[in-house]
Amino acid sequence: MTAQIVLLALLVALVWRVVYLQVLQKDFLISEGSSRWQRVEVIxxxxxxxxDRNGEPLAVSTPVISIWADPREINLDDIPTLAKAVGVPAKVLKTRATQHKAFMYVKRHMTPDAANRIIELNIPGVYGQSEYKRYYPAGEVVSHVVGFTDIDDQGQEGVELAFNAHLQAESGKKQVVRDLLGRSVRDVGEITAAQPGKNLSLTVDVRLQYLAYRELKQAIASFGAKSGSVVVMDVETGEILALVNQPGYNPNDRSSLNPVALRNRAVTDLVEPGSVMKPITMAIALEAGLLNKNTKINTSPGYMKLGRFSIRDFRNYGTLTATEVIQKSSNVGIARLSADIPKQQFWQTLYDFGLGDAIGLGYPGEATGSIPSPLNWDKVTQGALSYGYGMAITPLHIAQAFATLANDGERVYAKLIKDSPTPDYALQVVSPSTARTVIDMMKTVVEPGGTARRANLDWYSVAGKTGTSHKVGAAGYEDSKYLSSFVGVAPADNPKIVTVVVINEPPEDKYYGGEVAAPIFKGFMQQALPLLGIEPDKSPLLAKGGQ
Known part of the structure; x- marks a missing residue:
């Protein structure tokens, strides 16, 4: 009887076990079993x-493989072999294996050949995952425009950051069958489809970008200046054709990256522009009907009191015409003629030129121009603004303002993304006749007697303006630190391109915009204009006096 009871108990236990496994634990056991040979992988x-504007690649994604491991499956005795193969210290991998429960990266972004050699070692618990790595064909040349991504393909700087949502891909999922070594041997099916990121075409021309980069880098190295920027803009469309800064960096190798080199100074750094603003002031005065290009202005004795400050010219120029005020870059002359401009009109026109607004590129860290409210203006403020002090703008603001002037006074809006929308209304900042008169005045700047003879081109007419301003330090304006600049329009008789050059802290013995910035303009433009197919508009014989 006892034996029968025991057998019956065993039978009941067996039946219960079968019911438990086949009914109550069915889903769990199937899941556990499937996990031994099936896996969901990320696509x-x-x-x-x-x-660039011509379809040349500036940032592309190349296929790579990342090696990862499941700490639950990997044998600690295999770690030295794995560490040697991937070039990672064994101690580091052991630490990771103890800190992570189900997933750890062994090495990211390996070439397919190198990664497959690791996978072929057949180390249990070690797998490969297909990913993409960002590569920048032009390297440092377009680094400040394009920016870069991190190891997880997320934008960190530049266009990569500003338009991350547009460029970013969406991962998918698929189910695969694994062999005993954990290798994927067959795709079962796609769970979610992967979606590639959308392409983006920029307005920059990588050919012009390279020319500007080369000229600027050589100049910075030659002068020993602290930094510099070049902005090149299409007069009619506002498209940024080139934008470079120094110091720069290589986005393909950031192992020794200096954070200072990341700044896109042409977009993020506010400066007091100095004398490059005099043509803008002249345009406002002309538009107000206060003078014409031949109006005479007495600049004697070469200096004047402005409140408790004194402003002075390079020398006593005596009586100058309005055109000569621009040609000689007379601080006294521009301050005197600006004194009669109604301050509300002065302020409004500066804003209409875009100098008090954000450019609106959507670029990270983009600075907004700053102009004081006319409610707080006095003679000192208005006089200082007339020659580019007391305001804060970027080199890109300068390029946009002069593109507007060169576009017969019709407002131009800077663009970095090709085919991006532009305002469908026209803003006539100054009349075409005023704009043309100022451009003609600026032509004398590169002629004999002007401050930028080094910017004169043999085959193309040029309108330009130099700028040399003191930098602000902790105790006020620094006596020995300067910002040197040049803005040029070419061909002056049929404007196509505006180029702005800004050099930060050139040497103390050579700091004038005509000495430092103007030659960079010439070196760039004499190659860029023919490259763009722009027809010459003058004979080199006419340019000899300006060399």
Whole structure:
């Protein structure tokens, strides 16, 4: 009887066990069993490509493989072999294995050949995952425009950051069958489709970008200046054709990156522009009907009191015409003629030129121009503004303002993304006749007697303006630190391109905009204009006097 009871108990236990496993634990056991030979893998897709205006690639995604491991499956005795193969210290991998429960990266972004050699070692618990790595064909040349992504393909700087949502890919999922070594041997099916990122075309021309980069880098190295920027803009469309800064960096190798080099100074750094603003002041005065290009202005004795400050010219120029005020860059002359401009009109026109607003590129860290309210203006403020002090703008603001002037006075809006929308209304900042008169005045700046003879071109007419301003320090304006600049329009008789050059802290013995910035303009433009197919508009014989 006892034996029968025991057998019956065993039978009941067996039946219960079968019911428990086949009914109550069915889903769990199937899941556990499937996990031994099935896995859900991520399907990565490439980030959108960045190209220049002509379709040249500026940022592309290349396929790579990342090696990862499941700490639950990997044998600690295999770690030294794995560490040697991937070039990572064994101690580091052991620490990771103890800190992570189910997933750890062994090495990211390896070439397919190198990664496959690791996978072929058949170390249990070690797998490969297909990913994409960002590569920048032009390297440092377009680094400040394009920016870069991090190891997880997220934008960190530049266009990569500003348009991350547009460029970013969406990962998918698929189910695969694994062999005993954990290798994927067959795709079961796609769970979610991967979506590649969208491409983006920029307005920059990588050919012009390279020319500007080369000229600026050589100049910074030659002068020993602290930094510099060049902005090149299409007069009619506002498209930024080139934008470079120094110091720069290589986005393909950031192992020794200096954070200072990341700044896109042409967009983020506010400066007091100095004398490059005199043509803008002249345009406002002309538009107000206060003078014409031949109006005479007495600048004697070469200096004047402005409140408790004194402003002075390079020398006593005596009586100058309005045109000569621009040609000689007379501080006294521009301050005297600006004194009669109604301050509300002065302020409003500066804003209409875009100098008090944000440019609106959507670029990270983009600075907004700053102009004091006319409610707080006095003679000192208005006089200082007339020659570019007391305001804070970026080199890009300068380029946009002079593109507007060169576009017969019709407002131009800077663009960095090709085919991006532009305002559908026209703003006539100053009349075409005023704009043309000022451009003609600026032509004398590069002629004999002007401050920028080094900017004269043999085959093209040029309108330009130099700027040399003291930098502000902790105790006020620094006597020995300067910002040197030049803005040029070419061809002056049929404006196509505006180029702005800004050099920060050139040497103390050579700091005038005509000495430092103007030659960079010439070196760039004499190559850029023919490259763009722009027809010459003068004979080199006419330019000899300006060399």
């Amino acid at each position: 990565n897709a490439p980030r959108g490509m960045l190209t």
